[in-house]
Amino acid sequence: MQFDAVLIEPRIDEMTAKGFWQGKTVNDHFDACMTDCPDKPALTSISVATGERRDFTWKDLDVLANRAAVGLSRLGVGKDDVVACQLPNSWQFVVTYLGCARIGAVFNPVMHIFREHELTFMLRHGEARVFVVPKLFRGFDHEAMADGMRKDLPDLQHVVVAGGEGERDFDALLADPSLDDDPDLPRIVTDNRSDANAVCQLIYTSGTTGEPKGVMHTANTMYSNLVPYAERLQLGAEDVVLMASPMAHQTGFMYGLLMPVQLQARAVLLDTWDRSVAAKVVEEDRCTFTMASTPFLMDLANVVEEEGTDSSSLRTFLCAGTAIPGPVVERAGTVLGTKIVSAWGMTENGAVTLTNLHDPDECSIHSDGYPLAGMEIQIRRPDGSIAAPHEEGELFVRGCSNFGGYLKRAHLNDVDADGWFDTGDIARVDDRGYIRICGRSKDIIIRGAENIPVIEVESALFKHPAVGTVAIVGYPDDRLGERACAFVIPKSGQTLTFDGMKTFLAENNFSRNYWPERLEIRETLPATASGKIQKFALRKMLREEMGLE
Template identity: 70%
Template sequence: MKFDAVLIEPRRARMEAEGLWRGKTLLDYFDACVAERPDAVGLTAVTVATGDRRDLTYAGIDRLAWRAAAGLRGLGLARDDVLACQLPNSWEFVVLYIACRRLGIVFNPVMPIFREHELLFMLRHGEVRAFVVPRTFRGFDHEAMAERMRPDLPDLEHVIVTGGEGPNGFDALLLDPALDDIQDLAAISARDRGDADDVCQLIYTSGTTGEPKGVMHTANTMYSNLVPYAERLRLGASDVVLMASPMAHQTGFMYGFLMPVMLRARMVLMDVWDKAVAARLLESERATFTMASTPFLMDLSNAVEEAGTDASSLRIFLCAGTAIPGPLVERARGVLGAKVISAWGMTENGAVTVVAPDDPDERSVNTDGFALRGMELQVRGADGLPAPAGHEGELYVRGCSNFVGYLKRPQWNNTDPEGWFDTGDIARMDEQGYIRICGRSKDIIIRGAENIPVIEVEALLYKHPAIHQVAVVGYPDARLGERACAFVVLKGGQSFDFAEMTRFLEMQRLAKQYFPERLEIRDKLPATASGKIQKFALRNILKAETGGGEA
């Protein structure tokens, strides 16, 4: 695979001169953990449904990662090949990524909720050579799905199955003790592992283009975010990071996995969210930090209060993805005792703005924080010039953690010659540099911090023979921030209802988390003179009905 990472060179010299790109990779940080704390437990992975847990020391992770690297090498995978991973949070996920970096293999994490519709595009576009899936997860047969897709994926050579009992099993292919005897693996790794400017992660994000975009990151772009992030929050080797947010998202990947390794700290991973289990782990593992969307904070506060759990170890609960209601911050402070921190970021650049621990709580209620070291913000008015403090405008960001391009789609990079990236968000900035995200110029709904690709859902619904016109918009929800509603105009004499919509989208093999949760049948939709649907008017209808006011 050739990676068109065109956004590296325009800023490399400046980023290195300012010490923002330090040239360190995951392996530099991980090898330091192994050398300095080999017997320290670096990873605890919990399977919520069964209660099983796996504790691994840094030395244990290292041994398994070398073994897995030998297995991947034996399968013919080499530098700049792409491996896709659809695993939930698990020790296998961690071992696999480290193994990939040993060989310079590019890692493509994909959400376990994705089904054929999303995956076929991503795996084809990324020219994925190996696909790692759980045999089953949450009652779904991932192995069968992967095998169904193989005829349509010409680059895919290997399906590797965790929990698989056949020759394609993860243990059989990547954890056979005989792999420990592979010769010259260290020399091969020294040659192929690459440096901090090589693309190491390919991760897809929903957008307004009608297809997912393959975001490319390097070690330099990710760690130039993690270093100032940890500094802002005063995190260090003594911290215990509890992570239930999926590692196929940047939240779980960067702050639940890469950051603890960088800090020589410990990660505690949950494969699915369960508030009661999370509360117990908070107490038993003495977790000090977690990061998740607002519903998780609400759930954890409820669970701790209901069970009388000792939450005294938790110092910081960082929320991103949606505004945090003031009463929830106040309640969480009282129940958990933790500082609730708000933040804003994107797959393309990680967390860009973060509230400081010393800031008053209202900063987390009324703002999304201020820029981390190495990042600049600009709010532009309709004239394209910087807007005055307190005025809304389009949000642009520039700096060290911005991604290095969209794979095979450089025309969508949205980055001007001066390095400013158009986020697609509407924001305002106060005189102290704190921002508040006010809306999105992008047509995306964020449901519980999960981006819903609106255009993609609409395109599928347009295939239904009864539908003449459709528009999917978000409406407020106290728990998830937003939910999705489909407004539909039917063809003459046709019928359509919520059950039929659900059945049809299931037939299209769309991830269920993307299904609209409400359906409105209308005779016509508000539109401009040119016929463009006025989604703001539809949002106002829903907000009025749900008590959210006008958009």
Template identity: 70%
Template sequence: MKFDAVLIEPRRARMEAEGLWPGKTLLDYFEMRLAEKPDALALTAFTVATGARADLTWAEMDRLSWRAAAGLHRLGLGKDDVLACQLSNSWQFVVLYIACRKLGVVFNPLMPIFREHELLFMLRHGEAKAFVVPKLFRGFDHEAMAEGMRGSLPDLEHVIVMGGSGANSFDALLQDPALEATPDLRAISARDRGDANDVCQLIYTSGTTGEPKGVMHSANTMYANLVPYAERLGLGAGDVVLMASPMAHQTGFMYGFLLPVMLGARMVLMDSWDRVLGAQLVAQERVSFTMASTPFLMDLSTTVEELGTDSSSLRIFLCAGTAIPGAVVERAQRILGTKVISAWGMTENGAVTLVSPSDPDERSINTDGFPLPGIELQVRGPDGQVLPTGQEGELYVRGCSNFGGYLKRPHLNNVDDAGWFDTGDIARIDAQGYIRICGRSKDIIIRGAENIPVIEVESILFKHPAVQSVAIVGYPDERLGERACAFVVPKAGQDFSFDDMQAHLKAHHLAVQYWPERLEVRQALPSTASGKIQKFALRKMLRQEMGLE
């Protein structure tokens, strides 16, 4: 595969001169840990369905990753080939990525929830040469699906099955002890492992706006984010990092895997979220840091309150992806004793704005943080001019953690000649440099020339005791141009009516012009693997139901 990461070289000299690109790869950090404490516990992985636990030291991870590297080499994978992986959080995921880096193989993590529709596009576009899947995950036969797609994927040479029993199993192909005797493997690794500017990860956008794009990252673009991220949060080798968010998503991959390796901290992995086990692990493993979306925080608070488990070790819970209701922050602090940190980021940039642990809680409630070192922000108006403090506009980012570009689609990179990346988000910046994400540029609803503050209305509706989740989208109107529709998922056993919505908005003194004219009550809303509601899907659904498509 030839990678057109055109956004890396033009900024390389400046990033290196300013010390913003560390120049280290995962293997550099991993080998430091291996030299410092080979027999220390590095990884603990839990399988929720069976309760199985696996523990690995740094030395054991190294040995298993060399076996896997030998197996991949025997299958013909080498530098710049793409290996796609649909595994849940597990020691096999970790070992597989380390093995890929030892050979210069580019790693393409894919969410376990994806099926043929998404996978055929991604595997074909990324020219995956090997595809690693679980035999079964949550009752679904991934092996049968993968084998069924092979005829439509001319580049795919190997399907490797974790938990399989045949010749194509992960254990047979990548964990046979005889692989340790593979000749010249160290020399091959020294030649092909590459440097910090090589593309090492291909990860597809979560698709909140339509067809996914293949984001290319190097070690430098990812660690340029991780180094200042850890410094801002005060994280170090003594921390225990819990990760239940999928490692096939950048949250899990960067902050549940790359971050603890960089720090020499221990990682505790869950293959899926279970609130009771999560609370127990915080207590038993003395977890000090985790990063997840707001529903995880709500679950953990509820469970610790119910069970009375010890959460005193949990110093920081970082939430990104959506605004955090003040009541959630206050409850988490009261029950868990943890500091809730808000953040904003994208697959293309990592988490680039964070609240500081020393900030008052209201900063996590009312803002999405301020930029990490090496990141600049601009808010621009419709004609491209930079807007004054406090005004809402389109958010642009320029900095060290920006990605290398979209695979085979450089025309979609959204980066101007000065290096500014158009995020597609609407935001404002306050006088202290903190941002607030106000929505996506395509989420703006303009009713009769009046901009509807979508995020504000959603936040008010979320406060209703019967509302579990809410999303507001626009639909066409001949007279006003657009009107607003609220999609609501009620809490279990609760009802929510149009009259309830209007009474609630009236009680919160929201201008009548901002009230949604339509309510759709659903059991669930379409969302990405990371939990972001897909408003483009809601708009399409609404138009179809109204007979407009």
């Protein structure tokens, strides 16, 4: 695969000279773990459904990573080849990534909720050579789905199945002890490692173009975010990081996988979110830090209060994705005894702004923090001039952790000649440099920190025989931040029911998370003189009808 990460080269000299790009990859950080603390606990992997728990030291992970590297190499994977992985949070996910890193392969994590519609595009666009899936997860047969997709994926050579059987089983292909005896192992795991400016991660984000965009990151772009992030949160080797946010998102990947390796800290992974299990894990494993969206925080506070579990070890809970309601911050702080930190970021650049551990709680309630070292923000008016403090405008960011570009879509990179990236968000900044996200100019709904690709869902519903016009907008939700509502004008003589809409989307293989949770049938929709639907008016109308204004 040839990667067109055109945003990397122009920044190398400046970012290196300023010390933000330190030239270290996950391999370098892992090697340091093997030198400094090989026998220290490194990873705990917990399956919520079965209760199975696996614990690993750094030395254990080193052995497994080498096996995965050899196994992938035997499958024909080489430098710059893409390995897609749909596993939930698990030791297999971590080992697959570490194995890829040792042979210079590019890791492409994809959410376990994705189905044929999303995956066929992503794997074909990314030219994935290997696809690693669970056999069954939450009752869904991922192996059967992967097999059904292969006819549409000319580059896909192998499907590896965790919990599978026979020759394609993960344990047989990527974790077999016999791989330790491969005479080429020393060469395989050292000769093709990528440098810190090479693309090492391909991760898709829902955009406004009607299809996902492949975000390219390097070790330098990601670790230049992780170093100041950990410093601001005062995280170190003795911390225990709980990660229940999916590692196919940047939240789980960067702060649940990469950061613990960098810090030589232990990570505890949950493959699904269960509030009681999470509370018990915090208590028994003495977890000190986690990062997740607001619903996770609310759940954890509720269960700790109800069941009386001990959460005293959990010093910091970082919330991102949506604004944190004031009562949630106050209650969680009281019940959990935890500092609640707010943040804002994107797949394209990781966490850009964070509040400070010493800030009063009001900062997390009323702001999304200030930029990390190496990142700059700019709020612009529609005419391009710089907005005044407290004035809302379009949010642009620039700096070390900005991505390398969108794969095969350089024209969509949204970076100007001075390196400023258009985030698509509307924000304001106060006199101290703290920002507040006020809305989005891009047409995306964020439901429980998961982006809903509005245009893609609308395009599908337009194909329904009863739909004449459709517009999907978000509406506030206390738990998930937002939910989606579809406004539909039916074709003459046709009807559409809520159940009919859901059935249609299911038949078209859309992830359940993308389905609108409300359907409004209308005879007309507010529109401009040119016929463009005014979504801001729909949002206002919906909030008024729901009694939210």
